[in-house]
Amino acid sequence: MTLKSFVPMTAAALLAVASTVPAADALPPGTAQRAVQQLSATHGEARRPRIERGVRQVAALWREQDGDAAAFESFVTAQFAGDPSALDALFGRLEHTFEQVDGHLLEATRALRAPVDLDIGPPLPVDAILGGYDPGAHFTDDSFANKLAFVVLLNFPATTLEERAAARDWSRRHWAEVRLAQRFSERVPAEVQLDIAAAQARGEQYINGYNLWMNRALAPGGERLFPPDLRLLSHWNLRDQIRADYSNADPRLGLARQRLIEDVMERIVTQTLPARAVDGRDFDWSPAVPAGGDTREPDTRYARILDSARAQRAADAYCPAAPTYIARSFEGREIPEARVRRMLVEVLESPLAPRVAATIRARLGRELRPFDIWYDGFTARAPQSGLDLDAITAKRYPDAAAFQRDIPRLLAGLGFSTQRAAMLADHIVVEPARGSGHAWGAALRGEQAHLRTRIETGGMNYKGYNIAVHEMGHNVEQVFSLEMIDHTLLAGVPANAFTEALAFVFQARDLELLGVPPPPAADRALRVLGDFWATYEIAGVALFEIDLWHWIYAHPRATPADLREAAVGLARATWNRWYAPTIGVRDSALLGIYSHMVNHPLYLADYPLGRMVAFQVDDRIRASGKPGAEFERMARIGAVSPDQWMIAATGVPVGPEALLRATAAALEKVQ
Numbered sequence: 001m002t003l004k005s006f007v008p009m010t011a012a013a014l015l016a017v018a019s020t021v022p023a024a025d026a027l028p029p030g031t032a033q034r035a036v037q038q039l040s041a042t043h044g045e046a047r048r049p050r051i052e053r054g055v056r057q058v059a060a061l062w063r064e065q066d067g068d069a070a071a072f073e074s075f076v077t078a079q080f081a082g083d084p085s086a087l088d089a090l091f092g093r094l095e096h097t098f099e100q101v102d103g104h105l106l107e108a109t110r111a112l113r114a115p116v117d118l119d120i121g122p123p124l125p126v127d128a129i130l131g132g133y134d135p136g137a138h139f140t141d142d143s144f145a146n147k148l149a150f151v152v153l154l155n156f157p158a159t160t161l162e163e164r165a166a167a168r169d170w171s172r173r174h175w176a177e178v179r180l181a182q183r184f185s186e187r188v189p190a191e192v193q194l195d196i197a198a199a200q201a202r203g204e205q206y207i208n209g210y211n212l213w214m215n216r217a218l219a220p221g222g223e224r225l226f227p228p229d230l231r232l233l234s235h236w237n238l239r240d241q242i243r244a245d246y247s248n249a250d251p252r253l254g255l256a257r258q259r260l261i262e263d264v265m266e267r268i269v270t271q272t273l274p275a276r277a278v279d280g281r282d283f284d285w286s287p288a289v290p291a292g293g294d295t296r297e298p299d300t301r302y303a304r305i306l307d308s309a310r311a312q313r314a315a316d317a318y319c320p321a322a323p324t325y326i327a328r329s330f331e332g333r334e335i336p337e338a339r340v341r342r343m344l345v346e347v348l349e350s351p352l353a354p355r356v357a358a359t360i361r362a363r364l365g366r367e368l369r370p371f372d373i374w375y376d377g378f379t380a381r382a383p384q385s386g387l388d389l390d391a392i393t394a395k396r397y398p399d400a401a402a403f404q405r406d407i408p409r410l411l412a413g414l415g416f417s418t419q420r421a422a423m424l425a426d427h428i429v430v431e432p433a434r435g436s437g438h439a440w441g442a443a444l445r446g447e448q449a450h451l452r453t454r455i456e457t458g459g460m461n462y463k464g465y466n467i468a469v470h471e472m473g474h475n476v477e478q479v480f481s482l483e484m485i486d487h488t489l490l491a492g493v494p495a496n497a498f499t500e501a502l503a504f505v506f507q508a509r510d511l512e513l514l515g516v517p518p519p520p521a522a523d524r525a526l527r528v529l530g531d532f533w534a535t536y537e538i539a540g541v542a543l544f545e546i547d548l549w550h551w552i553y554a555h556p557r558a559t560p561a562d563l564r565e566a567a568v569g570l571a572r573a574t575w576n577r578w579y580a581p582t583i584g585v586r587d588s589a590l591l592g593i594y595s596h597m598v599n600h601p602l603y604l605a606d607y608p609l610g611r612m613v614a615f616q617v618d619d620r621i622r623a624s625g626k627p628g629a630e631f632e633r634m635a636r637i638g639a640v641s642p643d644q645w646m647i648a649a650t651g652v653p654v655g656p657e658a659l660l661r662a663t664a665a666a667l668e669k670v671q
Contacts, residue, residue: 004670011272032072081155100445116201117438119433120432131201137193140530141187150181150186158185172486175490176216176487176490186319199310206304207435212238215229225260235594240463243369270589302651306560309553315519335642340605343608344608347539354582356529360377372583375533390462392462393464398459399460400430400453408423410419414627427479429450439472443482449475451468466510477635484654493638494641500609504610540590572586587596616652616658616659
């Protein structure tokens with residue numbers, strides 16, 4: 001998972017705003033048109049279209065406190081860059097300045113969040129206050145107050161999502177101008193931005209502390225199935241333990257562990273674990289026996305989700321073109337909700353799903369259970385058991401510094417030249433995460449990207465290593481797309497799904513980097529089935545979360561208990577529609593387990609999109625024969641539209657079609 005900087009991530013359409021917030025609200029009728037006439041007379045009729053667009057964009061967000069009609073006319077007359085050379089100079093000045101501002105504010109944000117994000121000692125009560133403060137929250141507000149935002153809107157094009165999606169021949173410079181204008185496409189007050197940041201920090205703190213000591217979780221017969229001192233974070237480590245136990249040397253023990261974790265996950269979703277089980281190192285409990293009465297954990301999980309919803313709803317009134325957090329999340333990924341839904345449903349409804357499930361059933365030699373949505377037995381297995389992999393990674397990486405030193409070798413193993421690997425390693429710093437881990441890129445050239453992963457007392461276990469390789473993929477993309485791009489305003493990728501796709505390319509090779517031989521070509525078909533199954537699993541999770549947020553908006557007075565009941569019911573209904581016919585078990589609530597719903601709401605749709613993109617990207621990288629160079633070429637495309645990025649990277653738009661075709665072909669080979 002990658003974290004973003006403080007810069008506004010949504011892109012409400014100024015042209016749409018202009019039609020919904022009349023200039024007459026702040027300016028007398030005719031003011032904007034009079035300004036257009038004056039500017040056209042000064043700069044020539046040939047520039048009238050750009051003048052009209054810019055004046056309209058400024059008028060759309062002009063408020064009484066910004067000045068009267070005379071102040072408006074004086075401002076646009078003084079700040080319109082009519083001459084091409086003046087426009088070039090303005091663009092260059094703003095691009096450089098915003099890189100500096102973004103970079104240094106990001107440094108401050110990272111420092112404030114360090115106690116929340118990093119394993120640097122016991123958490124303190126003050127950490128939530130530090131982590132909840134966003135030093136950039138006032139920047140947009142202040143930029144409107146001092147009229148910097150209006151300078152941008154007067155001179156550069158604000159666009160609709162539809163326009164960006166349809167763009168085919170925009171120049172790199174035009175795309176950079178579009179991204180510049182997007183910074184000020186909404187005028188959300190600083191106090192609202194700060195409240196959003198504080199709500200997210202509270203969600204992060206709750207999730208980062210949700211650890212379970214698994215040797216204290218007793219099986220139905222009272223057995224202890226896990227070794228002492230095994231601490232698993234929900235949901236990431238719990239899910240990854242299920243995956244690891246498919247290759248357990250004792251299949252019966254592996255299955256018993258998986259079923260126990262399934263029960264644990266159900267209790268987390270329904271909030272029926274004993275309160276003392278959460279990070280309770282000295283408390284025995286059984287997930288098969290729900291906690292009763294006063295002893296169950298409170299509905300904090302759902303209180304934190306509602307906390308985020310309350311903070312986000314406060315921004316709705318300031319974003320008329322995207323008046324809900326749901327709409328803004330799809331503006332941020334630049335693919336409309338309806339299209340995302342169609343892609344997800346296309347995977348979920350595919351007749352390939354029952355066929356892949358039948359293959360899994362045959363490979364396991366048993367009927368499927370709900371936790372088998374995380375089956376990863378298609379992946380070529382190492383000869384070592386999961387426990388041995390933990391020993392290997394713990395010995396190789398006793399601390400963050402050891403992984404840091406090994407980055408050049410890891411990157412060379414991924415196909416990068418010695419010189420490139422060294423350059424990239426110099427731009428990445430590794431730190432121990434309090435949570436599962438994440439990647440946080442720089443915003444200022446010359447600064448380092450930050451790789452965070454979980455490191456236990458005895459060293460990095462395999463789960464932490466697997467996450468670290470994934471996050472390293474994010475970091476490498478972040479370095480290339482900032483340090484080696486033509487416009488820093490285009491740094492990054494179109495949306496989270498694309499950086500997730502590039503990170504998946506790294507993560508899929510983690511065992512090879514440990515010295516485990518790569519799978520033979522014959523295993524290619526199995527890998528494709530694994531890609532499909534992973535996409536199938538997370539597609540339903542994403543739809544569940546989107547639908548849950550629609551429920552939240554429809555029930556603004558909901559309590560945490562109300563949301564819990566709704567979430568459990570919706571998770572089971574979603575399961576029964578898309579998974580029960582395939583798995584053969586009804587009424588599972590496992591789709592509600594993902595921690596992202598609490599600390600990064602509405603992020604989950606990026607994962608199935610990312611897997612679709614990853615499949616297309618990985619095929620192209622493998623076919624190139626030069627994986628490092630091809631990864632670099634793609635990462636340097638930058639933040640254009642999703643389809644434009646994908647066409648430049650692979651020759652075709654974003655979609656599941658390639659994955660579905662390959663899955664059908666793989667099934668023919670396997671079956």
